[in-house]
Amino acid sequence: MPIITLTTDLGLKDYYVSAVKGSILGQLPNVTIVDISHQIPSFNIQEAAYVLKNSYPSFPEGTVHIIGVNAESSAQTPHIGILVSGQYFIGADNGIFSLLFDKVPDKIVELTISHDSQNPTFPTRDIFAKAACHLARGGTLDLIGTPKPGVNERIMFRPVTVGDNLRGSIIYIDSYNNVVTNITQSLVKEVGKGRDFNIRFGSHEIEKLSKTYNDVVEGEILAMFNAAGHLEIAMNRGKASQLLNLHMGDTITLLFQ
Amino acid sequence: MPIITLTTDLGLKDYYVSAVKGSILGQLPNVTIVDISHQIPSFNIQEAAYVLKNSYPSFPEGTVHIIGVNAESSAQTPHIGILVSGQYFIGADNGIFSLLFDKVPDKIVELTISHDSQNPTFPTRDIFAKAACHLARGGTLDLIGTPKPGVNERIMFRPVTVGDNLRGSIIYIDSYNNVVTNITQSLVKEVGKGRDFNIRFGSHEIEKLSKTYNDVVEGEILAMFNAAGHLEIAMNRGKASQLLNLHMGDTITLLFQ
Amino acid sequence: MPIITLTTDLGLKDYYVSAVKGSILGQLPNVTIVDISHQIPSFNIQEAAYVLKNSYPSFPEGTVHIIGVNAESSAQTPHIGILVSGQYFIGADNGIFSLLFDKVPDKIVELTISHDSQNPTFPTRDIFAKAACHLARGGTLDLIGTPKPGVNERIMFRPVTVGDNLRGSIIYIDSYNNVVTNITQSLVKEVGKGRDFNIRFGSHEIEKLSKTYNDVVEGEILAMFNAAGHLEIAMNRGKASQLLNLHMGDTITLLFQ
Numbered sequence: 116m117p118i119i120t121l122t123t124d125l126g127l128k129d130y131y132v133s134a135v136k137g138s139i140l141g142q143l144p145n146v147t148i149v150d151i152s153h154q155i156p157s158f159n160i161q162e163a164a165y166v167l168k169n170s171y172p173s174f175p176e177g178t179v180h181i182i183g184v185n186a187e188s189s190a191q192t193p194h195i196g197i198l199v200s201g202q203y204f205i206g207a208d209n210g211i212f213s214l215l216f217d218k219v220p221d222k223i224v225e226l227t228i229s230h231d232s233q234n235p236t237f238p239t240r241d242i243f244a245k246a247a248c249h250l251a252r253g254g255t256l257d258l259i260g261t262p263k264p265g266v267n268e269r270i271m272f273r274p275v276t277v278g279d280n281l282r283g284s285i286i287y288i289d290s291y292n293n294v295v296t297n298i299t300q301s302l303v304k305e306v307g308k309g310r311d312f313n314i315r316f317g318s319h320e321i322e323k324l325s326k327t328y329n330d331v332v333e334g335e336i337l338a339m340f341n342a343a344g345h346l347e348i349a350m351n352r353g354k355a356s357q358l359l360n361l362h363m364g365d366t367i368t369l370l371f372q
Numbered sequence: 373m374p375i376i377t378l379t380t381d382l383g384l385k386d387y388y389v390s391a392v393k394g395s396i397l398g399q400l401p402n403v404t405i406v407d408i409s410h411q412i413p414s415f416n417i418q419e420a421a422y423v424l425k426n427s428y429p430s431f432p433e434g435t436v437h438i439i440g441v442n443a444e445s446s447a448q449t450p451h452i453g454i455l456v457s458g459q460y461f462i463g464a465d466n467g468i469f470s471l472l473f474d475k476v477p478d479k480i481v482e483l484t485i486s487h488d489s490q491n492p493t494f495p496t497r498d499i500f501a502k503a504a505c506h507l508a509r510g511g512t513l514d515l516i517g518t519p520k521p522g523v524n525e526r527i528m529f530r531p532v533t534v535g536d537n538l539r540g541s542i543i544y545i546d547s548y549n550n551v552v553t554n555i556t557q558s559l560v561k562e563v564g565k566g567r568d569f570n571i572r573f574g575s576h577e578i579e580k581l582s583k584t585y586n587d588v589v590e591g592e593i594l595a596m597f598n599a600a601g602h603l604e605i606a607m608n609r610g611k612a613s614q615l616l617n618l619h620m621g622d623t624i625t626l627l628f629q
Numbered sequence: 630m631p632i633i634t635l636t637t638d639l640g641l642k643d644y645y646v647s648a649v650k651g652s653i654l655g656q657l658p659n660v661t662i663v664d665i666s667h668q669i670p671s672f673n674i675q676e677a678a679y680v681l682k683n684s685y686p687s688f689p690e691g692t693v694h695i696i697g698v699n700a701e702s703s704a705q706t707p708h709i710g711i712l713v714s715g716q717y718f719i720g721a722d723n724g725i726f727s728l729l730f731d732k733v734p735d736k737i738v739e740l741t742i743s744h745d746s747q748n749p750t751f752p753t754r755d756i757f758a759k760a761a762c763h764l765a766r767g768g769t770l771d772l773i774g775t776p777k778p779g780v781n782e783r784i785m786f787r788p789v790t791v792g793d794n795l796r797g798s799i800i801y802i803d804s805y806n807n808v809v810t811n812i813t814q815s816l817v818k819e820v821g822k823g824r825d826f827n828i829r830f831g832s833h834e835i836e837k838l839s840k841t842y843n844d845v846v847e848g849e850i851l852a853m854f855n856a857a858g859h860l861e862i863a864m865n866r867g868k869a870s871q872l873l874n875l876h877m878g879d880t881i882t883l884l885f886q
Contacts, residue, residue: 133430173655
């Protein structure tokens with residue numbers, strides 16, 4: 116059965132998510148719908164990108180991913196469809212796609228399909244669901260859009276190098292209160308060229324990377340590259356973000372030697 | 373595949389919802405189960421009605437909707453099954469059905485099916501799931517119930533006219549803290565006959581309807597008919613219910629000129 | 630369609646649960662995945678056992694249940710697969726299986742399948758999903774493991790008899806704030822042999838069992854054997870755990886006469 120996933124900031128309390136699902140099932144009865152998350156903070160494309168980036172590689176080819184975060188279109192942020200590694204992604208070109216992939220997409224189109232609803236404020240249900248069902252049925256991007264050369268970039272969310280320092284920021288705090296940064300293992304390799312480094316944030320400094328949470332004693336701070344390849348600040352069986360008073364957007368600096 | 377949806381106050385923490393799903397899947401393996409919401413506040417049929425009323429029109433014909441809110445039956449509130457616009461609804465006749473539909477149902481029956489569980493306190497799993505699977509399989513209401521002329525009314529939840537005023541109340545606060553009232557666009561048309569009106573609540577008064585959240589500057593109060601056709605009080609990118617101190621049940625008055 | 634259920638402490642905010650689902654769907658497209666709960670408190674196998682124990686009997690034969698709580702394996706807590714009453718269970722042998730079943734399993738194997746992921750910290754996705762798909766396809770436990778004589782016991786979580794008293798503890802607080810103990814109806818029958826008893830906790834004492842929440846007036850304390858057969862302390866339409874200041878692990882004593 117074809118698979119359509121949903122990543123939204125719609126929450127689980129309201130009727131919105133189920134209306135999207137009803138719309139999909141009405142068009143494509145034999146589909147499997149998977150919730151990636153509906154708890155993305157409103158308009159937070161950075162968190163949406165981190166969650167989906169780490170989830171989609173587990174899905175098989177042909178899966179269609181709907182991104183219902185900041186989904187309104189404008190001249191600058193049209194609705195687009197993307198093919199990457201055999202999977203499809205649909206959303207507004209609000210910058211999220213530049214955070215989602217490490218490689219150049221195989222195909223990008225600006226969606227041209229219209230919708231028949233009176234309500235212009237719910238593109239996830241009225242436009243994305245329609246496009247997703249078309250793709251999940253085996254339809255092509257060409258039939259629902261016109262080619263587009265690239266996606267909008269969100270450079271402000273990328274780490275920067277300042278002299279011998281690499282300065283990143285906190286992009287995600289998981290449900291265990293582990294703190295995830297936008298500094299990836301591949302970037303550190305590229306910038307650091309094998310040099311050692313200290314990790315500084317607030318008044319803290321960590322001198323040594325751990326491999327797992329259990330590398331330090333219970334309650335101690337650690338830094339490690341997590342399963343997603345991102346630098347993570349954590350405490351063994353503790354709540355790092357709370358106890359260290361760390362928040363989304365806070366700066367983390369790597370000082371290379 | 374047939375579709376069965378669930379609208380309950382059972383929450384996501386306990387085993388109840390999954391027991392209902394297991395029971396459904398045991399009777400009808402090829403069913404798609406969709407969660408409308410399990411976060412309806414306990415016994416709150418008004419909120420359940422608002423959520424389901426806005427969700428079910430997105431579902432295809434033949435869908436069966438289970439309502440597991442205030443689900444215990446009594447002589448006054450029997451378990452019933454309803455057919456409206458090709459979709460089925462199952463629940464206790466506790467007044468919710470008078471809030472759910474704008475039209476007279478095509479068919480209403482009082483359920484006569486028994487159940488074989490020892491536990492008399494879980495009708496959603498033991499009775500509604502059985503009835504829903506029967507209907508989802510293509511079975512008829514006649515086979516599981518006896519005809520019933522109408523449903524219980526909940527007049528207290530309806531807006532009232534007082535002179536030139538239309539007085540309604542807050543029936544729902546969504547996850548964005550937008551405030552939804554029981555005053556609908558069609559009611560305003562009927563009562564107002566095209567006259568202008570001011571909207572008064574607490575110490576606030578709004579003189580002009582907006583069409584979208586962006587019609588006012590960020591942080592400003594607005595009133596509009598939402599996608600569901602209900603009058604909604606909101607703030608552009610703000611949390612109306614918190615900042616205006618509005619709660620479920622609070623009065624909203626339309627003063628016609 | 631085959632059914633795989635998930636009981637985890639992964640929460641709904643992060644990407645973990647959807648990665649597990651993507652992995653399952655990639656291996657077995659025609660599967661129905663049911664969430665039992667993802668809100669088990671971290672490492673709390675007692676709560677996971679209570680929730681799953683009350684949910685799995687509602688599922689049909691052939692269902693495969695993945696337990697993603699305390700899922701890391703060690704020499705003492707290997708990954709195992711179990712067959713009980715025609716249903717399969719997969720998890721780490723951390724003691725949870727001794728809390729889950731009232732009968733001796735029909736078959737127990739220690740899993741021998743390997744996985745191809747680089748990430749050693751996510752057995753639910755990388756090992757349990759693989760084993761579950763094998764079983765859901767109709768495969769046998771023998772093919773993915775070697776026989777094991779029994780499971781690890783967690784005696785500390787069992788009630789004890791002290792003279793004429795039976796002393797248990799609070800193992801679960803549901804979303805209505807009802808308090809569930811590990812004292813079951815069958816244990817009381819066995820120990821009490823029909824004698825009357827008082828129920829003591831904190832400074833409270835209850836002399837009479839109720840049959841339903843409505844047996845006492847609104848706001849009054851009651852004790853009853855719940856649908857799951859466990860002794861439960863509740864208040865009719867009230868929040869027992871909050872108002873009586875009861876917490877997980879607190880002692881409840883039955884004084885037999």
